[in-house]
Amino acid sequence: MSRYIIKRLLISIPVLLGISLVAFFLVQASGDPMAVYNSNPNLSSADLARLEKAYGFDKPVAVQYVLWLRNVVTGDWGQSFLTHQDVTEMIRQRLGNTLLLMGTSFSITLLISLALGMYSATHKYSAADYAVTGLSFFGYSMPSFWFGLMLIILFAVKFKEWGLPYLPAAGMYPIREAPSFLQTVRHLILPATVLSLISVAKYTRYLRSSILETIEQDYVRTARAKGLSERVILWRHAFKNAVIPLITVIMLDIPQLFGGALITEQIFAWPGMGRLYWESAIWVDYPVLMGIILLVSSLVVLCNLLADVSYAVVDPRIRLGG
Numbered sequence: 001m002s003r004y005i006i007k008r009l010l011i012s013i014p015v016l017l018g019i020s021l022v023a024f025f026l027v028q029a030s031g032d033p034m035a036v037y038n039s040n041p042n043l044s045s046a047d048l049a050r051l052e053k054a055y056g057f058d059k060p061v062a063v064q065y066v067l068w069l070r071n072v073v074t075g076d077w078g079q080s081f082l083t084h085q086d087v088t089e090m091i092r093q094r095l096g097n098t099l100l101l102m103g104t105s106f107s108i109t110l111l112i113s114l115a116l117g118m119y120s121a122t123h124k125y126s127a128a129d130y131a132v133t134g135l136s137f138f139g140y141s142m143p144s145f146w147f148g149l150m151l152i153i154l155f156a157v158k159f160k161e162w163g164l165p166y167l168p169a170a171g172m173y174p175i176r177e178a179p180s181f182l183q184t185v186r187h188l189i190l191p192a193t194v195l196s197l198i199s200v201a202k203y204t205r206y207l208r209s210s211i212l213e214t215i216e217q218d219y220v221r222t223a224r225a226k227g228l229s230e231r232v233i234l235w236r237h238a239f240k241n242a243v244i245p246l247i248t249v250i251m252l253d254i255p256q257l258f259g260g261a262l263i264t265e266q267i268f269a270w271p272g273m274g275r276l277y278w279e280s281a282i283w284v285d286y287p288v289l290m291g292i293i294l295l296v297s298s299l300v301v302l303c304n305l306l307a308d309v310s311y312a313v314v315d316p317r318i319r320l321g322g
Contacts, residue, residue, distance in 0.1 A: 005305065012301040019297045020072075024065045024290060031284035033057065033081060055081075068290065077294075078287035082280075087291040090276065095258065097172060098272035101265070102257040104188060105195035110250075113200045117207030122234065124212065132204065139201030148194045148267040155190060170269035191268040195261055199253070206249055210242040217241075251307035255299035259292065 037043055037051055056064050071078060077087040120132040152169045159166035168187045173179040214220065215238050223233045262274035269275070273292060280288040 005309065008305045008308070012305070015301055016294075016297060017069075020069065020290070020294060021065065023293045023297075024068065024286075025061060027284075027286045027289050027293075028061050028064070030281075033284045033286055035284055037081070068287075072294065077291045080280075080288050081285050082283050082288075087287050090288060091273070091291055091295065094271060094273050094276045097270065098259075098265075098274065099257060100184075101188065101191055101270055101272055102195070102261065105192045105199065106253075106257060108192060108196045109199040109203060112196070113203030113207060116200070117204045118211065118234070118239075120204065121208045121211035121215070122230075132208075136201040136204050139197045140205070142197060144194055144198060144261075145263050145267055147197065148190070148264060151190050151193065152267070172271055187268075187270075191261075191264050191270055194264050194267075203246065203249065206246050207242065210245050211238060214238045214242040247310050248307050251303040251310070252300070254303045255296050258299055259296040 032038070033055070034048065034052060034057065037048055043051075052058050056067055059067075068078070079086055080090060083090070116132050116136075120129045123129050155167045156169035157166075167189055168174070168183075169190070172187050173183045177183065211234075215234075220233060220237055223237050259273055259277075261272075262278055264270070265272045265274035266278055276288065277292050279285075280292070
């Protein structure tokens, strides 16, 4: 197991290098990083030339990539062209907000989808199963931006007009009040609901299909022939094997906890990583863009490794080669 993990970690190094190389050239080709300064009327042509030389934009793109990579390896992720803050500091400021939103949504998703998936699979073709299936397709096909706007109109605008307790439409806490736990929870409800809807639909369908396939296996029929109860068969034999495909989906979704939800954070003005990425993309603030891409890419590679290791933990029959 340890040899396998070390081998995968070593393989991930050229993978991350390849991702960073492609991302760097694509970001460079997406726009002029000097645009944030060109729009400033107080800067002369000589000032712009000095800035271009200071940031290394006068060098070939390949040379710029090598210089950026050298700095990243030494822990220097650069400074934002827009705010002049360290990229690591900007990510740190937004990361906690994103983890709060995405972690809450992820926890809600797991609790609801596991319950609905198990119930739907064990009550196959019942009215409840059809209802869960229908709601899953509805949630999976629902555009997040449209659903978010509908929730804002109903629970933030209409409820306020009707004199009912309403929810805040944007932000993380009231601007004119001191931040508090209760206010943060109120601001969290709508964006977490939007994010949970789509994920619940996806996880429920995966788990239902996997359980239905598993309970038709020979070892499950053998367990029934031995007289074991359906509850024991379901949890001790079927669930552990059925959850393996779901582990892959969950592990690949975990990097989103750190990368944020771009559309949802924009709609609800949530100050997280997704909104930071959007703002940086508009201004071609490529040190920040590259920092976020590098963080999420590293997590994707790491979570793929954790998924493989989790298979062996959940199902001892799976052996990872050394």
